[in-house]
Amino acid sequence: MVKKYLSKIYMAIIFIFLYAPIVVLAVFSFNESRSRGNWTGFTLKWYVELFYDRDIRLAFYYTISIAIISAIISTIIGTFAAIGINSMKGKTKSLILNVNYLPVLNPDIVTGISLMILYISFNMDFGFNTMLLSHIVFNIPYVILSILPKLKQLDVHITEAAMDLGATPMYALRKVIIPEIKPGIVTGFLMAFTLSIDDFIISYFTKGEGVTNLSIIIYSMARRGVRPTINALSTIMLTVVLILMILINKRTSAERVSKFKRKEVKE
Amino acid sequence: MKNRTKYFAYPYIIWIIIFIALPAFLVLLYSITTKESDGITTIQFTLENFKNFFNPLYLNILWDSIYLAAVSTIICLLIGYPAAFIISNAHLSRRNTLLFLCILPMWMNMLLRTYAWMTILGNNGILNNLFSLLGLPTFNLLYTKGATVMGMVYNFLPFMILPIYTALSKMDRGLLEAADDLGADKKTVFIKVILPLSMPGVISGIIMVFMPAVSTFIIPQLLGGNKNMMIGNLVERLFIINGDWNFGSAISIVMMLIILLSMSIMNKFDIDKEGGARLW
DSSP states (O other), X not given: OHHHHHHHHHHHHHHHHHHHHHHHHHHHTXXXXXXXXXXXXXXXXXXXXXXXXXXXXXXXXXXXXXXXXXXXXXXXXXXXXXXXXXXXXXXXXXXXXXXXXXXXXXXXXXHHHHXXXXXXXXXXXXXXXXXXXXXXXHHHHHHHHHHHHHHHHSOHHHHHHHHHTTOOHHHHIIIIIHXXXXXXXXXXXXXXXXXXXXXXXXXXXXXXXXXXXXXXXHHHHHHTOOOHHHHHHHHHHHHHHHHHHHHHHHHHHHHHHHHHHHHHHHO | OHHHHGGGGHHHHHXXXXXXXXXXXXXXXXXXXOTTOOSSXXXXXXXXXXXXXXXXXXXXXHHHHHHHHHHHHHHHHHHHHHHHHHHHHSOHHHHHHHHHHHHGGGGSOHHHHHXXXXXXXXXXXXXXXXHHHTTOOOOOOSSSHHHHHHHHHHHHHHHHHHHHHHHHHHSXXXXXXXXXXXXXXXXXXXXXXXXXHHHHHHHHHHHHHHHHHHHOSHHIIIIITTTSOOHHHHHHXXXXXXXXXHHHHHHHHHHHHHHHHHHHHHHHHOSOSTTOOOOO
C-alpha cells in the first residue's frame, strides 16, 4: 500500500517536472506585466500584438504552408518507396533501409549543414524552395518507417487473389494494398506534418532571405531575452500540437480497438 | 506483383542518392580539402582541418559536450527507469494515459520547452522571485552549465522512459513468478531477472538521450549562455558566422564519428539484437 502511494507520488513529481514549465509559459502569456516573476493582472494584449506583428504572421504562413506541402509530397513519395522497398530482397533492401535511416540517426545539425552545402553547390537560391525541399528530405524516412510495418502485416495472398481474379497490378494497388496500409499512411502524414511544424535546426540552415518559420522567430527572439509575445505564440503552438497529438492518439487507439474486434470476429 | 512493385522504389533510390548520399559526401569532401579549393581544377586535399581540431580550445569544447551529455544521460536514466517501471506495472487502463502524458512533451517544440526554462531560471525568473519571497538569497541560475544539463534532462527524459517501458512491458511475467516460486526475494528478482531483461531498453534509452544531447546547440545557446559552448554551437558558429566550412565540416565528421562510435559501443552490450526495444 505504501509502495503504491510512493509510486503515485513519484509519477506526480515526474509530470509536474514535465508540465510545470509549459503551464508557467501559458499562464504568463496572459500576464499584464513584462516581467515574468510577478503576476499583475490578466490581459490579452500580447496576443493582439502577436496578431499585428508582420514578421510573425509571415513566419506562421511559411510554417503552415511548408508543413502541408511537405507532408503531402513526402507521404506520396514515401508510400511508393515503402511499397517498393517492401518487395525488394537481400542486400539492396538493407542498403536502402540503412541509407534511409541516416537522416533519422544523424544529428539534425549535420543534416542541416549537409543540405546547405548541397544547395550552395548547385547554386540554388535560398528561400521557400530550399526549406520545403529540406523538410521533404527529412520527412520521407519517417513516412516510410511508419508504412513498412503495415506492409509486413499485409497478407500477400490478398493481392495475388485480386490479380488472379483479373485485377491489373495498378488496380490491385489502388483497391487492395492502399486501403490495407491506409492507417500507416495517415500516421506517416500526421507525423510528417508535426515534424515539419516543429523543425528548427534544419530550417535554420536552409532558410533564405525573408523566409523564416515560427521556430526561427522564437529562437531569434529568445536570444535577445524573454518576451511576453513569445509566450503568447508558444501557447498557441502548444495548443495546436496538443490537439494534433490527441487526434493521432485517438486514431491509433481506435485502430487498436478495431484490430482487437476483428480478431474477436475471426475467432 | 512482388517483382513489379519493386520498381516503385527506384525513384526514391535516385532521391536518396541526391539528397542523402551526395550531401554526406560533400561534407566529407569539404572536411578534407583546403579553403582555397575552388572547383575541380584547383582542389587541394589536406588533413589540416582535422589537425586544427587538436587545439586545447576545441578539445575542451569536445570534452565539455561529451561530459555534459553523459551527465544528462545518467540523470535521465536514474529518473527515467523508476518511472518506466511504475508505468509498466500500472493497471492496463491507466497505462496508456500515463504513457501518452510522457510522450506528449516530446512533440512540443524543443525551442519552446527550452525557452520555458529561461523564464523559470532567469534572474527575474519565477524561481528567484520565489526565493526572495521566502526571504532566501537569489541565485545565478541561468547561463550556467547546470542550466544546460537541466534543459537536456527536461528535453530528453521521455526518450529514456519510452524504450525502457517497451522492454519492461514485453517481459514475460511468468519469469517473475517462476523466480518468486523458486524462493528469490524481491530484490533478487529485480537484479537477476528484471534488470537484465530490460537492458535492451536501457541501451536504446542511453543512445536516444546521448545522441541528441551531444549534438544540440539550442540548449547550450539559450540556457548555457555564450560561455558554455558545446560542439553543436561550434559547428553553427563556423558555418553561419565564420563561414569556415572546411573546418566546420571536419567537426561535423567528428560529431558523426562520436555518435557512430557510441552506438557501436552500446550495441556490443545489446544482448537482445533482434527484439531490441527500438522506438521506431
